[in-house]
Amino acid sequence: MTDLARFAELVPLDHGLSVVVTLRADHTPHTTVVNAGVLAHPTTGERAVAFVAAGGTRKLAHLRTNPTIAVVVRAGWQWAAVEGRAQLIGPDDPHSQVGDEQLTLLLRDIFSAAGGTHDDWATFDQVMREERRTAVLVSPTRVYSNPT
Known part of the structure; x- marks a missing residue:
């Protein structure tokens, strides 16, 4: 099952x-903490889990390899857990259907979907560019959670 409703319900409860x-590369797990949200994939329109990575x-290196x-x-x-495949869209991972302006808006949308707010989007956009931020979009292949 790949319904992201349960994941989306939990996002606003803790950012x-x-x-x-x-x-x-040796197939061992690498973990990190991010702020993630759910939104429509910019090229497919399908719902995806997304976060922004510096x-x-x-x-990002791991996801480029696998x-x-x-x-x-x-x-x-x-x-709620989502397993799937990640697609990267950013300055180091360009996408033919997502230009610079669309990437700027996508990074804002992901930030907002994860519960973020900002008073100065111009500064936000500048930091995203300077830090070469990349959109990570996860197309789900399996979704599961604990009982509600």
Whole structure:
């Protein structure tokens, strides 16, 4: 089952605070914490889990080699997990259907979907460019959670 409703329900309860698991080259897990949300994929329109990653991070290096990913969001003792494949869209991972202006809006949309707000979008956009931020979009292949 790949319904992201449960994941989306938990995002606003703790700013989308999520654990991400990627795979190193030796197939061991690498974990990190991000703020994630749910939104429409910019090219397919399908619902996806998304987060923003700074350029040069290990998670991006791992995902470029192997796009297998798991993301777990939690709020209190409630949690939902999404397993799938990640697609990267950013300055170091260009997409033919997502230009610079669309990337700027996509990064804003992901930030907002994860519960973020900003008073100065121009500064936000500048920081995203300077840090070579990349959109990570997870197309789900499996979604599960604890009982509600």
